[in-house]
Amino acid sequence: MKFLLRTFGEIALLDSGEHQMAFPKKALLIIAYLLANDRKSAGRTSMARFLWGDGDLANSLTNLRKLISRIKSRQSELNTEFLTFDDTDIHLVAGSLRSDIIPAHAGTSKDPAKSLARLVEALRSKFMERANCQTRAFIDWREGERRRHLALLKKTLDRVKLPMAAGDVALLKEAALLLFEAEPQNDATHRILLKAFDAEGDLEQLKRIFAQRKDLASSWPAILRASPRSSISPVAPHSPAISEQDTSPRAISRIPRLVLLPPAGGNPDDMADMLASSLIEDITLGFSALHSLRVTAPYSAARIGRQNGDQTALFERYGINYVLETRLSGPKGDPTLFAQLISLPDSEILWAERFSFGKPDLARCKREISQEVVRISVTEAQHHELARIYFERNPAAYHRYLVGQQYLHHLALPNLGRARKELKAALRQSADFVPALGSLARTYSKEWLLTPRGDHKLLKSAEDLAKRAISVRNDVSNGYRELGVAKLLLGSIDSSVEALEIAETLSPHHADIIADHADALVHFSRPGLALEKIQRAMDLNPINPDSYLWIAAKANYALNQFQTVIDYIGRMIDPRPADGLAAASWAMIGNQDEARALVQRVRESNPAFDGGEWLSLVPVKEQWHKDLYREGFKKAGF
Numbered sequence: 107m108k109f110l111l112r113t114f115g116e117i118a119l120l121d122s123g124e125h126q127m128a129f130p131k132k133a134l135l136i137i138a139y140l141l142a143n144d145r146k147s148a149g150r151t152s153m154a155r156f157l158w159g160d161g162d163l164a165n166s167l168t169n170l171r172k173l174i175s176r177i178k179s180r181q182s183e184l185n186t187e188f189l190t191f192d193d194t195d196i197h198l199v200a201g202s203l204r205s206d207i208i209p210a211h212a213g214t215s216k217d218p219a220k221s222l223a224r225l226v227e228a229l230r231s232k233f234m235e236r237a238n239c240q241t242r243a244f245i246d247w248r249e250g251e252r253r254r255h256l257a258l259l260k261k262t263l264d265r266v267k268l269p270m271a272a273g274d275v276a277l278l279k280e281a282a283l284l285l286f287e288a289e290p291q292n293d294a295t296h297r298i299l300l301k302a303f304d305a306e307g308d309l310e311q312l313k314r315i316f317a318q319r320k321d322l323a324s325s326w327p328a329i330l331r332a333s334p335r336s337s338i339s340p341v342a343p344h345s346p347a348i349s350e351q352d353t354s355p356r357a358i359s360r361i362p363r364l365v366l367l368p369p370a371g372g373n374p375d376d377m378a379d380m381l382a383s384s385l386i387e388d389i390t391l392g393f394s395a396l397h398s399l400r401v402t403a404p405y406s407a408a409r410i411g412r413q414n415g416d417q418t419a420l421f422e423r424y425g426i427n428y429v430l431e432t433r434l435s436g437p438k439g440d441p442t443l444f445a446q447l448i449s450l451p452d453s454e455i456l457w458a459e460r461f462s463f464g465k466p467d468l469a470r471c472k473r474e475i476s477q478e479v480v481r482i483s484v485t486e487a488q489h490h491e492l493a494r495i496y497f498e499r500n501p502a503a504y505h506r507y508l509v510g511q512q513y514l515h516h517l518a519l520p521n522l523g524r525a526r527k528e529l530k531a532a533l534r535q536s537a538d539f540v541p542a543l544g545s546l547a548r549t550y551s552k553e554w555l556l557t558p559r560g561d562h563k564l565l566k567s568a569e570d571l572a573k574r575a576i577s578v579r580n581d582v583s584n585g586y587r588e589l590g591v592a593k594l595l596l597g598s599i600d601s602s603v604e605a606l607e608i609a610e611t612l613s614p615h616h617a618d619i620i621a622d623h624a625d626a627l628v629h630f631s632r633p634g635l636a637l638e639k640i641q642r643a644m645d646l647n648p649i650n651p652d653s654y655l656w657i658a659a660k661a662n663y664a665l666n667q668f669q670t671v672i673d674y675i676g677r678m679i680d681p682r683p684a685d686g687l688a689a690a691s692w693a694m695i696g697n698q699d700e701a702r703a704l705v706q707r708v709r710e711s712n713p714a715f716d717g718g719e720w721l722s723l724v725p726v727k728e729q730w731h732k733d734l735y736r737e738g739f740k741k742a743g744f
Contacts, residue, residue, distance in 0.1 A: 109186070111205035113138050115231035116638045119203075126634035126665050127184070132157050133177045135239055137188055140198040141207045142251055147197040159241040208255055218265040219277065225259050226281050236638060240442060245462055259285055263298050362427035362487060365402040367411040369434045369443075385443065386432065389476050402426065421450055428456075428487055430479070443475065446646065447483050455617055456486040458646045503535035507542045514545060519556055522549050540575045544584030547571035551591050568592040583613040587622060594626050597725040602626045617646035625657045631728035633664035652678040659687060663738070664731055668694045682711065686720070690738025701742040708744075717744035 109127070110120040111134060119129040136153055140146070150170060151163070157173075158166035174191050181187050190197045206228055233255060234248045263281055282299045289295045368386050386407075402410075402424065410420050421429065429448045434441050446458035459482070461475045510528030513521045526549045532542040550568035554561065569592040575585030590606035593599075606623040613619050620643040627636035640657045644650050659674040668691040675684045675691075689704035708715050717739030726732045 109188075109203040111137055111141070111203055111207070113142075113206055114228050114233055114235070116236040116634070117234060118634055120634075126637075128665070128667060129180055130173060130176050131238060132173055133180075133189065135237060135244070136196060137198065137203070138205070138207065138234070139247065140196075141205050144209070145198070146200070147195045149195055153196055156241065156243045156247070157239060159243070208258065218262055218267070221262050222259075222266065222277055222281050225255070225262060226277060226284065229255060229259065229284050236641070240462060256285065256289070260294065260298070363400040363402065363425050364428040364430060364483070364487070365407050365410060365421070365424075365426050366430045367432060368408055369432050385476060389430075389479050426450060428483075430483060445479055447486055449487075455646050457482055503532040503539045503542065506532035506535065507539065507545070510542070510545060514548065514552075519553065522553050522556070525549050538578040540579045540582050540584055543571050543575035543578070544588050547575070547585075547588035547592065551588070551595055554595060562596070565592050565596050569596070581612065583609040583616065583619060586612065587619050590626060591622055594629060594725065599626065599630050599725050599727050603630050617643045620646070621654050621657060624661070628657060628660045628664065629725050629727065631664065631726060631731045633661040637661040637665070650677070652680060652683075656684055659684060663687060663691060664734065666694075666734075668692075682707070685711075686715070686717075686739070686742075686744070689742040689744070690735070693741035693743075694738050705743045715744070 108122045110124070112118045112120055117131065117134050117138065119127045119134060121127050135157065136148070139153075139156065140148060150167065154163065154166035154170045158169055174196075177189055178191075181189075186202065187199050188202045190199060208225065208228055233252050237244070237248070239245075259281060263278070263285065266278060282295075285295050286299055366386050366389060410417060410424075420426075427450055429450065430445060431448065432443055432445050434443060441462075443461045444458070445461065447456045448454065449456055459478075461478070506528045510525045510532065513525035513528065526546060529542045529546040529549065532539055533546070536542075547568040550564045550571070554564040554568075557564075568588060572585045572587075572589035572592055575582075576589065579585070586605045586609035590602045590604075590609060593605060594602035603623075603626045606619070606626050609619050610616070610623050620639050624636045624639035624643060627633075627639065630636075637658065640654060640661060644654055644658070647654065655674045655678050659671045662668075662670040662674065671691040672688060675681045675688045678684060681688065685704045685708045689701045689708065692698075692704065693701040717736070720739075721732060721735055724735075726735070
């Protein structure tokens, strides 16, 4: 069997069909390190430090011995060897697998276009983006590799000669934009961009891109910075989506207020907590300097953060529109800061990210994190404020919409009926109110899920409302999300994935949209990518809803990770809807007693349950995926 090591995005071992194979992740990091550095071996001690840090070396070596034992066992199961071991070193077996590692000589081939194509394909994702290793040695190595990739990209772009074929020009533009995303202020990058866009005579598009990347302080209208009571025109007068009356003085927007909550329960004498507190002050100063958001002073923010009960009343009392929550995690020697921006009152997560700061060059690291948090937070808040102004131009419609949303949060048929009534009332007030159209579509798809699923008119209604929402505003995610959900339930898996990909692009930090996208990818028989997305959603929404755990369980089942399936289902508040999948998973690992008990529970709650009928109702893209479900159900006794 041929194996491939994927290192861009989530690190993973793939088989010849590009299905993800179970293999110790830290072992894959060792393989990637040896391949990237063109080395055939590395010392055990250096690898222990690479994977577990410089703290307790004896403990790190013990961890490495355990890892080696797991590697040998798994290699034996796969009947292959990627790594071999002796008393002092770890050796890479030459030719044992392929990889997407970019070698140092990648940009030196005689065909620059071919080199450029390979680089662009890899760099569409970040190298080791989701690798679960936080040691300083690993992070320095990963960042060094990323810098090397960008240097190779720049060198290859410099070697490209014009004119080029039409397809190669499109590749040239994509490569130049990738470089621009990484180095937006670099003059050499700007010259490469001019070269790429001038090749197609599209310098006007380039001007628009530069305008979008301007400093955020200058992107807010001057009148908005001058006074919190000033009115703004949130969209260009020629926008087809909003008429002139929507930009009248009624559409007044006060500068939104934000509070930064410091990490809770910290030790004031701990270096990481001291650094985090200092960082919060830096971020606060950054917001104050921009005047784009009114930021609550650190003293008041700390008092709010220390409140043990519900903080909602305090947020309302002080007129807070956005909360930037932070928390520390990881080892003391190499802590990470998790930050997420939340919009009130609906607790929508607009953005979330992890930042690593270790001991080397703390001042620079802290400054860069501060600037990044300020930049992204202002971007997301600005976008959200303009959307809110659009949504609130009809207060009566907005009120009925919010009431309908509350009913939608508690799924049951009576609540769906109440939600539908409120949302239709909102649309009578404002016929093209996009959030209400999207939520109304959701009531129909949810009703189909909560009923015997025979009435496809419900799904057609959901699809039509979603398309109507998109026709009104194609720059808002609501319509695409609901279209993706309806298409999935109708069995149009390709269309579902396409719509949800657009929805996630428009709202890249919306946890529920990412989860819906992950669910569609499971049915699309891309479980590895689905698992990557649902883990991202879980990170954004850390108190995981049962629906997230259910999606993660389905993805792991398709990856043959049956014990992991059982673990995820075991974490659900109500695991009964997943009893069938749990029974199949127990059967697949040979525990017939647990499988039979769950089969009995399924038959007690649904005597008519039939595995074959279930498979005919659930859309699955690939035959191997269907066969895997069928095998599990058969072994369980359905």
